[in-house]
Every structure is written in C-alpha cells, then in structure tokens.
Amino acid sequence: MAEPCVSEDHQTDTELFGSSQVADGCEEAFGFGDDLELNQFDGLPYSSRYYKLLKERKSLPVWNVRSEFLDLLVNNQLVIVSGTTKTGKSSQIPQWCAEFCLSTQFQHGMVVCTQIHQQQAVELALRVADEMDVNIGHEVGYSIPLETCCSSDTVLRYCTDDVLLREMMSDPMLEHYGAIILDQAHERTVSTDILLGLLKEVLVQRPELRVVVLSAPPAEDCLLGHYGSSVPLLRLEKVNEAEVVHSSGGSHKDYFYPALRLVLEIHRTREEGDIAVFLASAQEVECAYGILCKEGARLSGELGQLVPVALHPSRLGLCPCTTEEQPHSRRVYLSHSQAEDMFCAVDSLNFVIDTGVERKYVYNPRVRASAEVIRPISRCRADIRKQLTKPAGKCFCLYPEETKLPAECVPQLLESSIVPTVLFLKRMEVAGLGHCDFINRPDPEGLMQALEELDYLAALDNDGNLSEIGIIMSEFPLDPQMAKSLLASCEFDCVSEVVTIAAMLAAPSCFLEPPVSMAAEATQCHLKFRHPEGDHFTLINIYNTFKQSQREPYFSPEKWCQDYFLCYEALQTACAIRSELMDILRRLELPISELAFGTKTNTLNIKRALLAGYFMQIARDVDGSGTYFMLSNKHVAQVHPLSSYGAKAHKLGLPEWVLFHEYTLSENNCIRTVSQISPEVGVCVLPQCGAMKQGSLSTCHEIKLSKHFIFHTKSADM
Known part of the structure; x- marks a missing residue:
C-alpha cells in the first residue's frame, strides 16, 4: 500500500506540539496517532478521494503557514489571519482548529466558524465535510436561520454570525465552543461587530478559549488597534495579480x-x-x-x-x-x-x-x-x-x-438602526455579560433614539433595564416594533393573523417585478389578493391562499406563484419563519388565538395590535392627493406604487389615516406596507402603550404622541 501523503505534515505537527503546554495548564500531545490510515474524527479508513483533495488543499496559499498558525493557536488566545479571497483560509483554518480541539479531546468544546451569508455557510460546510472525509450533519454541520444540519457528533459547525449571536442569549460565555472563528470580519456586519466586542470580555473569563479572526487587508490594522498590537497577525500572500x-x-x-x-x-x-x-x-x-x-x-x-x-x-x-447549457x-x-x-x-x-x-x-x-x-x-x-x-x-x-x-x-x-442591537445588549446584561467593547461606537444620537424607542415600546423599566416585556420581545428574531405587535396580538386575540404578517414582512418581498411589457398583467394578478383594509391584510390573503392552494390535488406551487407573479422562495421562507415564531410562542406559553380572519372584530384587533408596535408610524393624507404627513417626524411622503393604495391599484380613493411599516428617503420619498386606520382606534390604543408597562415608567412620551394625534384628528374635523 502506498504511503499516505499526510505523513510529513503529521510528523511536523507532532514535533512542534508534542510537548506544548495548553492554556489550562495540562500538557497535551498534539499528535495524530501512529495509524495514519484512520480518520482521526470518525475512526474510519480514509477514502481515496480524501488523498486527492488533500493534494489540492496543499496547493492553497494558506497551507504554507499551517505550522506557524498551529503554533500561534497553541500559545495565544486570539489570532488574526489576513488574506484575500481564494487563499483557502475559510476552509482550512477551521479544520486545523478542529484538530487542535481534538488534541484536548474537545474538553473545552467544539469549533464554530461564522459567515455573513447563509449560502456561503452551507457551501463551506459541504466542502469541508468532503475534505475531512466525513458525513455532512455528523462531524461537520451548519446552522443558518430556519435550518440546522448538525448532530451530537458535530465537532465543526459553520453558521451565520447572527445565529451565533443569538446563541449568546442562552450561553453568554459560549461554553459549548473551544474555538471560535469569525470569518469575513472586514465586512463589518452588525452581528460580527457585536461578536468582536463581546468576545473581548469572554476571552478574559475563559482563558482556555481560542478565537481566530479572518479578515482581509487593510482591515487588520483596525483589528490590531482594537485588540492590541501584541495580538499575533498572520498575513497570507496574494494569490494572483490580474x-x-x-x-x-x-x-x-x-x-x-x-x-x-x-x-x-x-x-x-x-x-x-x-x-x-x-x-x-x-x-x-x-x-x-x-x-x-x-x-x-x-x-x-x-x-x-x-x-x-x-x-x-x-x-x-x-x-x-437556461437550464441546458451548450458546449x-x-x-x-x-x-x-x-x-x-x-x-x-x-x-x-x-x-x-x-x-x-x-x-x-x-x-x-x-x-x-x-x-x-x-x-x-x-x-x-x-x-x-x-x-x-x-x-x-x-x-x-x-x-x-x-x-x-x-x-x-x-x-x-454606524449606518443602520441600532434599536435591535440595544435590545440585544440589554438582554446580555440580564444574562451576565454587560459590556460590549465596540471597534466603532455607535453615534450617541442614534443610541439615545434607540433607548427612547425601547422606552416607547415598554421594553425598559424605571432604571433603564430590560423589563419583563423587553425580555420576551428579545426572544423573537424580529424588529422590536414587530415583536411588540406580536405580544399585543396575544391580548387582542389575533395571534394567528399577526404572526403571518410578521413572517411575510421578515421574509423577502413576495412580489415579483416583471418586465415592463408585463407590468399591467402583474398588477391585475396582484389586485386579486388586495384587501380593502390595506397591505398588511393583503399579505395575509396571499399567505392563506398559498397555503390553501397547496392542499389541492395536482397543485404545483411553483407554477401557481409564476402565474400570479409571486416569488415561491419568498413564500416558502415566510412559511418557515411563521413556523419558528409559533414555536417560540408555544415555548413561552403565550396564548394563541384561533384563526378568525375576515370578521369585523378581528380586523379591528389586528389594527390595534399593529398600532401597539408601530404607533410612531402614523401618517395623514393632508390634501386628499396621496401626500401623507407623518406625525413623528413631520415629513411628507407618497405611498409606494406597489402598495394596495398605489395610484394605479386603488380606484376607491385613499384613506385619510394610515399606519405604515417602512419609510424610505429617496428621489420620491415613499411609505411601504400601508394599512388604513381610524382616529378612534389610534386614540384608544396609544394610551395602552404606556399602560402595558404596568405603571413602572412615565408615559409622557406616549401622552405627547397621543395629544399630537388627537390634535390632527380634531383639525381634520374642523
């Protein structure tokens, strides 16, 4: 039998780490055993494909620094690796971290590697499982929103950065992991930045933990400034000069x-x-x-x-x-x-x-x-x-x-609303991890606005800590406003409907924008789902029709979506999100009402629940032309053309008062996902926003907004 091509590397690692001292004070041999024909992770013989892929792996630029990286990993809690794409760092370094954790028999935990895109997390997990000669979902797995492919045997897991961040709510010290790899740190996503800040404190409390940050030049200078110049930096050579x-x-x-x-x-x-x-x-x-x-x-x-x-x-x-490509x-x-x-x-x-x-x-x-x-x-x-x-x-x-x-x-x-971030950090204070050392601190004005909005939503108590309502809101992977509306729906007996709205808005847009030549046909198809009360109710119509049609024999959901210019993938995602939200409601033992969509009482209750979260997003048509004046910021905007109340879609006139989900500043300022409300409902619901705090916090902000709303209501009657 031919000599396996890994023998030289294994020998080098044994010489390098055989007598090294691990951070917990125990001397562990970082060897891989004498029988190199057996896979160290599952104990089975290596396949011929493993050796073929190993030869390809050795040609990657990152392989030239393998020994140096492993040496740094043993002797340092934090290692920064900088290199452009196609150096192999995203696939090889997690495997080496798994080998390091294996040397301690995973007594400090498994390995997790974050990605910023779901697709990338899945593809890397599949590739690495192939290279390690193990089965996906067993020794190597992945976790992305709404999908998990792991088992109790998983030693290396790829996941999106937001998934790992939410894990910290129940495991603040991430004690399930012995090595954490933050990939694509140069992209500076919100979740990655928060992880970089929180892990700085976690490393202090867990000296056995290893953190590897993968970045691209010149972003490593910013990371060194954050963690200190003494942190080891490993630079990879450029792959190619085009x-x-x-x-x-x-x-x-x-x-x-x-x-x-x-x-x-x-x-x-x-x-x-x-x-x-x-x-x-x-x-x-x-x-x-x-x-x-x-x-x-x-x-x-x-x-x-x-x-x-x-x-x-x-x-x-x-x-x-095209599905059939020619030579x-x-x-x-x-x-x-x-x-x-x-x-x-x-x-x-x-x-x-x-x-x-x-x-x-x-x-x-x-x-x-x-x-x-x-x-x-x-x-x-x-x-x-x-x-x-x-x-x-x-x-x-x-x-x-x-x-x-x-x-x-x-x-x-620095460019997005930090209200969800502040809610999460407040939750981490409850969990015992109260400090996040940001690389770039959020703007003070944005921070104050976030605290103010959480105050409006009754998520904070008298001392500015997270209230009971705030703790429950943080359990949902939703914007705080929608989370508050979902909680209010439990009180107004319209949970089934509001959870559908939340899922449809959290998923990508279900409306396809067709070519100009088919725009009129698409508009007519979308009008079949239009609800007279507005876009939120239209989304319920679309979801319910989609689910009902799936139960029909010989039904093709893809064809149905194509015929109505709807996105099948978006509706499937909405179904998965809705299922997850329902599971959370059941886990929290919150009341779930029966479906009653279409009744007058249910319509009113849906509006009440939405107003509980979005009472800051009320607008009034000031002149009957569709120019809406927003009460909270005193700006004016038009309804988005794709709305049920769009200029070409609504022939019965525009409502005077509306609640909107999103406001965008552009060449034509517009409000999206708009539904009709009445002044009576608004005045009735607004004071309840403060009442839901159980009297623990001043309701002056809500009273101000309520008076502002009443003032405009009276002005409209004059």
Missing part, C-alpha cells in the same frame, strides 16, 4: 450600460473564461440579468452561448438563464457588494468587471428612515475583486486609476 485596466474617465453614474456592453465585447473576442460583473445593488443585478438574457439570445451561435447567472446573497443559489458556453456572474467570497468555488473566471460603486441604505435616526446613497466601494473590496480571476486574467475597473477609494468598508453598525 492585469488591471482602468477607465480613462467618466462619471460614477455612467457604469451600468458600459458594464453590459463590455460583457458583450469580451464575448465577441471569443477569449475563453467566464466573466464576473460587480454592480451597485441587487436590483441592478436583476435588471442586468434580464437584459443579458435577451441580448444573449440574439447573438450568433458561432460565438457560443452567453449564460447570465445572478449570484448575490438574496438568491438561494445560482440562477442560470463552449460562457457564464456571466452578476453580483454586487458583500458577495465577493461567494466566488471561492468559481474557478473559471478569466474576466472581472468592477463598476466600483455600491448602493446602500443609510439609516437616519432623526427621521427614523433610511436614505439611499450611491458611493465608491472600499479599497479593501476592490483588491479582493482583483484576486478572483485565474492567473493572467483581466480586471476591468470602470473608474479612473487615480480615484481615491476609502480604505475599509463602512461598519454597518
């Missing part, structure tokens, strides 16, 4: 159609290789997908097939334009910011087209709304995109070389 071609000039606004024209020009050259195009947003990805599908069909067959693929986090997977076809991957790591498994790229811009929504606490901004990407992100091609590939940057890009990505914590 030929970079910059635009000679032009405006950042002129990038969309030039990018698509460049795709067609590359295709006409007949040079081999797939293309990746980075646009500003998911909406642009979908638009470009439709255009390239049409243009590709018009191309000469001699050029080969052009196959657009939408590849971005909101998609559940790759979505090629010599070329794929065009359409993506946007925060999706660079999703190209790790794509080895066929020879061209990258980088528009250099991103479209983001930045939250403004003063008006409680998000504003759409278009801005340049970070230099960190631009460098990552240049590393995605094969050797000698080309990266076309549609911006001048002298363009000054910001060094790092802007932390999401």
Whole structure:
C-alpha cells in the first residue's frame, strides 16, 4: 500500500506540539496517532478521494503557514489571519482548529466558524465535510436561520454570525465552543461587530478559549488597534495579480450600460473564461440579468452561448438563464457588494468587471428612515475583486486609476438602526455579560433614539433595564416594533393573523417585478389578493391562499406563484419563519388565538395590535392627493406604487389615516406596507402603550404622541 501523503505534515505537527503546554495548564500531545490510515474524527479508513483533495488543499496559499498558525493557536488566545479571497483560509483554518480541539479531546468544546451569508455557510460546510472525509450533519454541520444540519457528533459547525449571536442569549460565555472563528470580519456586519466586542470580555473569563479572526487587508490594522498590537497577525500572500485596466474617465453614474456592453465585447473576442460583473445593488443585478438574457439570445451561435447567472446573497443559489447549457458556453456572474467570497468555488473566471460603486441604505435616526446613497466601494473590496480571476486574467475597473477609494468598508453598525442591537445588549446584561467593547461606537444620537424607542415600546423599566416585556420581545428574531405587535396580538386575540404578517414582512418581498411589457398583467394578478383594509391584510390573503392552494390535488406551487407573479422562495421562507415564531410562542406559553380572519372584530384587533408596535408610524393624507404627513417626524411622503393604495391599484380613493411599516428617503420619498386606520382606534390604543408597562415608567412620551394625534384628528374635523 502506498504511503499516505499526510505523513510529513503529521510528523511536523507532532514535533512542534508534542510537548506544548495548553492554556489550562495540562500538557497535551498534539499528535495524530501512529495509524495514519484512520480518520482521526470518525475512526474510519480514509477514502481515496480524501488523498486527492488533500493534494489540492496543499496547493492553497494558506497551507504554507499551517505550522506557524498551529503554533500561534497553541500559545495565544486570539489570532488574526489576513488574506484575500481564494487563499483557502475559510476552509482550512477551521479544520486545523478542529484538530487542535481534538488534541484536548474537545474538553473545552467544539469549533464554530461564522459567515455573513447563509449560502456561503452551507457551501463551506459541504466542502469541508468532503475534505475531512466525513458525513455532512455528523462531524461537520451548519446552522443558518430556519435550518440546522448538525448532530451530537458535530465537532465543526459553520453558521451565520447572527445565529451565533443569538446563541449568546442562552450561553453568554459560549461554553459549548473551544474555538471560535469569525470569518469575513472586514465586512463589518452588525452581528460580527457585536461578536468582536463581546468576545473581548469572554476571552478574559475563559482563558482556555481560542478565537481566530479572518479578515482581509487593510482591515487588520483596525483589528490590531482594537485588540492590541501584541495580538499575533498572520498575513497570507496574494494569490494572483490580474492585469488591471482602468477607465480613462467618466462619471460614477455612467457604469451600468458600459458594464453590459463590455460583457458583450469580451464575448465577441471569443477569449475563453467566464466573466464576473460587480454592480451597485441587487436590483441592478436583476435588471442586468434580464437584459443579458435577451441580448444573449440574439447573438450568433458561432460565438457560443452567453449564460447570465445572478449570484448575490438574496438568491438561494445560482440562477442560470437556461437550464441546458451548450458546449463552449460562457457564464456571466452578476453580483454586487458583500458577495465577493461567494466566488471561492468559481474557478473559471478569466474576466472581472468592477463598476466600483455600491448602493446602500443609510439609516437616519432623526427621521427614523433610511436614505439611499450611491458611493465608491472600499479599497479593501476592490483588491479582493482583483484576486478572483485565474492567473493572467483581466480586471476591468470602470473608474479612473487615480480615484481615491476609502480604505475599509463602512461598519454597518454606524449606518443602520441600532434599536435591535440595544435590545440585544440589554438582554446580555440580564444574562451576565454587560459590556460590549465596540471597534466603532455607535453615534450617541442614534443610541439615545434607540433607548427612547425601547422606552416607547415598554421594553425598559424605571432604571433603564430590560423589563419583563423587553425580555420576551428579545426572544423573537424580529424588529422590536414587530415583536411588540406580536405580544399585543396575544391580548387582542389575533395571534394567528399577526404572526403571518410578521413572517411575510421578515421574509423577502413576495412580489415579483416583471418586465415592463408585463407590468399591467402583474398588477391585475396582484389586485386579486388586495384587501380593502390595506397591505398588511393583503399579505395575509396571499399567505392563506398559498397555503390553501397547496392542499389541492395536482397543485404545483411553483407554477401557481409564476402565474400570479409571486416569488415561491419568498413564500416558502415566510412559511418557515411563521413556523419558528409559533414555536417560540408555544415555548413561552403565550396564548394563541384561533384563526378568525375576515370578521369585523378581528380586523379591528389586528389594527390595534399593529398600532401597539408601530404607533410612531402614523401618517395623514393632508390634501386628499396621496401626500401623507407623518406625525413623528413631520415629513411628507407618497405611498409606494406597489402598495394596495398605489395610484394605479386603488380606484376607491385613499384613506385619510394610515399606519405604515417602512419609510424610505429617496428621489420620491415613499411609505411601504400601508394599512388604513381610524382616529378612534389610534386614540384608544396609544394610551395602552404606556399602560402595558404596568405603571413602572412615565408615559409622557406616549401622552405627547397621543395629544399630537388627537390634535390632527380634531383639525381634520374642523
């Protein structure tokens, strides 16, 4: 039998760690045993595929620092590893951490590795299980929202950062884990930033714990400033230097159609290789997908097939334009910011087209709304995109070389509402972990607004600590306002309906935006679900019809959604979210009322429950033209065109008073998910917001808003 190709590495590790002292004071041999033919994780003989994949793993840049990394892991609680994508750090380092934990017989816990995208967590778990020669769901597993594939045998688990964060509510010290890997730290998501802050205190209380932070240059400088210059930093060499071609000039606004024209020009050259195009947003990805599908069909067959693929986090997977690809076809991957790591498994790229811009929504606490901004990407992100091609590939940057890009990505914590974050941190204080050392502290104004809003929602007590209501609200993976509405629905006997609304709003939008030529047909289809009381009730209609239709024989849910211009994946997600919310309600032993949708009493109760959480989001049509004045911020906005009350959808006139779910600042300020309310219901419900605090906190804010509402009501009657 041939000698296994792992012998040299195992020998090196034994020499390096055989007599090393682990943090708990016990000297453990970091050896792997004499019989190298047996898998150290399941005790079974290695397959031939394991050795084939091992040969590929050794060609990765990260493998060159394997021994150095393991040495640092033994002697340090925290290690930072910096490198661009396709270095192998996301797949190999978690395996090495699992080997380290195995050397202590997992007495300090298993290994968990976070990702910012669900799809990436699943794909990495599948790949690593293959490389470790074990079964997915056993030794290697994954956990993403609404789906878990793990068992009691799992020693390495991939999960999204928000999943690990919610685990801390029940396990603040994360004692189930001996090694925690935070991947993609340079993306600075809210959940990753909170984990980076909380783990700083956890490391002090758990000296045996190991934390590995995976990032990309130049973000490691920020991490070193946060954790201290003494923390070891391991830098990985760049994988590939692509030929970079910059635009000679032009405006950042002129990038969309030039990018698509460049795709067609590359295709006409007949040079081999797939293309990746980075646009500003998911909406642009979908638009470009439709255009390239049409243009590709018009191309000469001699050029080969052009196959657009939408590849971005909101998609559940790759979505090629056609299911049957011809020989010599070329794929065009359409993506946007925060999706660079999703190209790790794509080895066929020879061209990258980088528009250099991103479209983001930045939250403004003063008006409680998000504003759409278009801005340049970070230099960190631009460098990552240049590393995605094969050797000698080309990266076309549609911006001048002298363009000054910001060094790092802007932390999401500074650009989003921090009300959910503050509610979570208040919950962590209850759990005994009261300090979060943020890399970038939230704006004081945003923090005060978050505390004020939690106060309005009765989530805080007299001392500013989490109230009983606040503790229950934190159990739900929802925005605090929706969590409060869900709790209120228990009092108003409309739980089944409000939990459906919560699930539909938490899932991606179920409405598909069709091509312009089919817009009228789609509007007519959507009108069949329209409820006269508004969009919240329309969502219930859609969900109930979808579930009822599934019970019919020979029913094809995909075909049904296609016929009505609805998104099947979004409705499936809503079903899963609703099931999870119902499980939480049962676990908390909260009353669940019977379904009574359609009755007059039930309609009134749904509005009362929604007002309990969204009483700050009331607007009045000031002149009968659809221009709504919002009471909380004194701004005006139009109803979104896709609403039941949109200009083309509602022929019976617009309601005077409405409750809305979302307000967006854009060229045409708009309010989304709008339902009709009456002044009588509003005045009746508003005082109850304070009453639900059980008299523990002043209700002056609610009284002020109530008086403001009454004032406008009386003005309307004059």
